[in-house]
Amino acid sequence: MRLTRVKRARAAEAVARAILGASALLVVAAAAFLVLYIAKKGLPGLSWEFLTEVPKNRGREGGIYPALVGTLYVVACTGLFAVPLGVLGGVYLSEYAPKKRSTRIIRLAVANMAGVPSIVYGLFGLAAFVLAAGFGRSIIAASLTLTCMTLPVIVTATEEALRQVPADLRHAALALGASKIRTVLSVVLPAAAPGIVTGVVLGLARAAGETAPILFTGAVFQMRRLPDGLGSQFMALPYHIYTQVTSVPNWNRDLVWGTALVLVASVSAASAAAAIWRSARRRRISW
Amino acid sequence: MTDTLRPSDSRSRGRTALSRAAETFAKGFITATGWLAIVVLAAIAAFLVWNSLRALGEAGLGRIVTGTDWYPTSSPGKFGAAPLIVGSLIVTLVALVVAVPVGLAAAVYLSEFAGRRLKEVSKAVIEFMAAIPSVVYGLVGVALVVPAVKRAFALDSGLTALSGGIVLGVMALPTIVSISEDALHAVPSSLRHASLALGNTRWQTTYKVTVPAASSGIFAAVMLGVGRAIGETMAVLMLTGNAAVMPRSLLESVRTMTGTIAAEMGEVVQGGTHYSVLFVVGLVLFAATFSINLAADLVLEKQRKRWGV
Amino acid sequence: MVTSVRSALTTAVPTLRETAEAAENVLEETIVRGRGAFDLQSVSVAYGSETVIADVTMGIPSQAVTALIGPSGCGKSTLLRCLNRMNDEIGNVRVSGTIALDGVDIMARGVDPVELRMRVGQVFQRPNPFPMSIYDNVAYGPRTQGIRHRDELDAIVEDALKRAALWDEVKGSLKKHAFDLSGGQQQRLCIARALATKPEVLLMDEPASALDPISTQQIEDTIAELKRSVTIVIVTHNMQQAARVSDQTAFMLRERLDEPAHLIEVGETRKMFTNPDDPRTEAYITGRFG
Numbered sequence: 001m002r003l004t005r006v007k008r009a010r011a012a013e014a015v016a017r018a019i020l021g022a023s024a025l026l027v028v029a030a031a032a033f034l035v036l037y038i039a040k041k042g043l044p045g046l047s048w049e050f051l052t053e054v055p056k057n058r059g060r061e062g063g064i065y066p067a068l069v070g071t072l073y074v075v076a077c078t079g080l081f082a083v084p085l086g087v088l089g090g091v092y093l094s095e096y097a098p099k100k101r102s103t104r105i106i107r108l109a110v111a112n113m114a115g116v117p118s119i120v121y122g123l124f125g126l127a128a129f130v131l132a133a134g135f136g137r138s139i140i141a142a143s144l145t146l147t148c149m150t151l152p153v154i155v156t157a158t159e160e161a162l163r164q165v166p167a168d169l170r171h172a173a174l175a176l177g178a179s180k181i182r183t184v185l186s187v188v189l190p191a192a193a194p195g196i197v198t199g200v201v202l203g204l205a206r207a208a209g210e211t212a213p214i215l216f217t218g219a220v221f222q223m224r225r226l227p228d229g230l231g232s233q234f235m236a237l238p239y240h241i242y243t244q245v246t247s248v249p250n251w252n253r254d255l256v257w258g259t260a261l262v263l264v265a266s267v268s269a270a271s272a273a274a275a276i277w278r279s280a281r282r283r284r285i286s287w
Numbered sequence: 288m289t290d291t292l293r294p295s296d297s298r299s300r301g302r303t304a305l306s307r308a309a310e311t312f313a314k315g316f317i318t319a320t321g322w323l324a325i326v327v328l329a330a331i332a333a334f335l336v337w338n339s340l341r342a343l344g345e346a347g348l349g350r351i352v353t354g355t356d357w358y359p360t361s362s363p364g365k366f367g368a369a370p371l372i373v374g375s376l377i378v379t380l381v382a383l384v385v386a387v388p389v390g391l392a393a394a395v396y397l398s399e400f401a402g403r404r405l406k407e408v409s410k411a412v413i414e415f416m417a418a419i420p421s422v423v424y425g426l427v428g429v430a431l432v433v434p435a436v437k438r439a440f441a442l443d444s445g446l447t448a449l450s451g452g453i454v455l456g457v458m459a460l461p462t463i464v465s466i467s468e469d470a471l472h473a474v475p476s477s478l479r480h481a482s483l484a485l486g487n488t489r490w491q492t493t494y495k496v497t498v499p500a501a502s503s504g505i506f507a508a509v510m511l512g513v514g515r516a517i518g519e520t521m522a523v524l525m526l527t528g529n530a531a532v533m534p535r536s537l538l539e540s541v542r543t544m545t546g547t548i549a550a551e552m553g554e555v556v557q558g559g560t561h562y563s564v565l566f567v568v569g570l571v572l573f574a575a576t577f578s579i580n581l582a583a584d585l586v587l588e589k590q591r592k593r594w595g596v
Numbered sequence: 597m598v599t600s601v602r603s604a605l606t607t608a609v610p611t612l613r614e615t616a617e618a619a620e621n622v623l624e625e626t627i628v629r630g631r632g633a634f635d636l637q638s639v640s641v642a643y644g645s646e647t648v649i650a651d652v653t654m655g656i657p658s659q660a661v662t663a664l665i666g667p668s669g670c671g672k673s674t675l676l677r678c679l680n681r682m683n684d685e686i687g688n689v690r691v692s693g694t695i696a697l698d699g700v701d702i703m704a705r706g707v708d709p710v711e712l713r714m715r716v717g718q719v720f721q722r723p724n725p726f727p728m729s730i731y732d733n734v735a736y737g738p739r740t741q742g743i744r745h746r747d748e749l750d751a752i753v754e755d756a757l758k759r760a761a762l763w764d765e766v767k768g769s770l771k772k773h774a775f776d777l778s779g780g781q782q783q784r785l786c787i788a789r790a791l792a793t794k795p796e797v798l799l800m801d802e803p804a805s806a807l808d809p810i811s812t813q814q815i816e817d818t819i820a821e822l823k824r825s826v827t828i829v830i831v832t833h834n835m836q837q838a839a840r841v842s843d844q845t846a847f848m849l850r851e852r853l854d855e856p857a858h859l860i861e862v863g864e865t866r867k868m869f870t871n872p873d874d875p876r877t878e879a880y881i882t883g884r885f886g
Contacts (some may be wrong), residue, residue, distance in 0.1 A: 092321025117518025209420025
């Protein structure tokens, strides 16, 4: 009687394990499939000319050079705004914020910013940066929009990385007569650098792949020349994919998939590089 | 007056007024950036409301939200956004049906049964899935899911709520898996050991003790998945066909709130009623995701307090 | 094992002495004698509403070693942190009474704790080098004080490392990362780092508790040399260590959990360990509790 109960429990465990394991496998397999599929579809389109030439025949021929450069410009510009603001925001939450209600509200606001739909950021960017601030559809308007979107990622990553720096290290610097700001800038931030850099790369990689926020803030379908300043409109890789698929009849499969491959590969290469760098640094700094 | 502290030999140099002023300035600046999140969030709300005013005045929120006719370019334009809201909900529902069972099962397996190796691999895999841009998911959907749905149901077009929902489900997986795994992971192992010591198997421990203990975090994970699905734009825009009519089945084309904004904002007269109505749709979207995320955050915070993390 | 420890010590000690003497010669001219004495008058410390230390009155003589002893939780470390106002950084701590350093009340409103800490250095329980090179660790304090000249920094770094008896081990590898040093070396690096700001007082919070016996011995030797130029206040759990290194000993005790800790007795170390006035001191020292 008792034995059969145990047996039944064992059988249930085996079944549950199999089902759960299959689900986990399914997720991993889906990701693996995505990688292979994108690679397989994208590789035929890749060539040196693809990366260095301007699009021709509405994108059916030629390359993606202006889109590549446009995305780089916008991401660099976003980083210029988002990195200092995000890192300092994280510094505030970890080092300066009083343990009060107001700080809790800031944390909630940061978490909530991360959940605002990207198209809403697009609307906000249109209303605030393109129109109200008068930047027009431009690299700067798109970058500021993407900055708002990237900010919570960097703030959260910075705060978490700073929290992992032991209090002893701060006390050591303070006990040497360093002011709080010097302690933070010269000891705590460098010690937290691996985590912060990972967060920054993750946030900027996400910004590079976003389409909705740049739809109305500066991305254009086609440009024969490169953007010539912050006020210029630009082509971008994700927007290029979108417009090809939705508004070019008989779009060139190879070239569009090639664009997707370039986008995914650079985004994941950046994330992987950050992760590897972090684990190499972590091995050395262990607390 | 602080000179009294300074020793007579000059080696310990006192701080200058300049360095103190610099510190005060730096602290002020850092505090300002800390509050930036609230400023941005408030600015988003303010700009959405401000630009919505015209449409709210002309049509009224009630008529926009409940109206079933969306003909923004006819004259006079009809701005009934109900089909869009229903479209968003249907697509989200499909996404949940796809993502929740698989996602939760995978999270339970990874947290309770998997070895370290598999855990690490799956973590990297999930990060990778989350990093793929949504437009690429849309592209994969166009190439794979749309033809498959068309063939399977013998439809004229595979651009349906179902196609969009399936892809959205895959996109919501990383959020659901990683947050519910965190919630399960946060359950103290002493609880598990207590159950195992009573002669329960690991599976019994999991469904009797661990999952109930983590239930609020798992709920939050699903909520955040819903938030992501409702707010997702590019994939649905490329996959659902975008017909702004009240859908009667999953196999029809639908248009979501996000898709509407993305598709129409490029062609409207700035400052016009149509322009303003799109901001109303954005406002509805913002309010919905804001409440969902806030609820999830509060639940997560409660859980953190519970386990004293 | 024992013999190897012993032989390591016999080779290490003479070199330590030589370097310390060499360092001393440099110091003779620069250190002002007779500075760095503390005078505590009815000092009490409260965390929030809970008073943890009550009514401590004692003097800390300059250029001598004062040991704070007592069972765990008796507030030794908290009292130590009053002396460089590190309690300010912990938050929710209130200190009352007066603490005078060379006659100046360090808790007065006009006193900048940042300036105070340039004069009163601290070494922590566990070695906590900054994640940077050995050189940059030692140069951190001087750079904070605005010293930028390479030659001047080089001289300070060398001097501080010599006084901490670490120079001979690291002089060829100052660019090496501090984390590559052993635990004992790291702690001596932290001592050197504290010495580089040329403090008049050095606070040590159980500086050897995380170290092996050889490293402990080296730290104690360093303390013995340092007290010629610096006032040292050391918190220790280790009675033998207090007896070995200190000139004056203060015994603190929290008799009941709902009461704050008091200073039971303070006096010359030799007397405290052989013939204390208070029976509680004797009981603690002979190991009856704690």
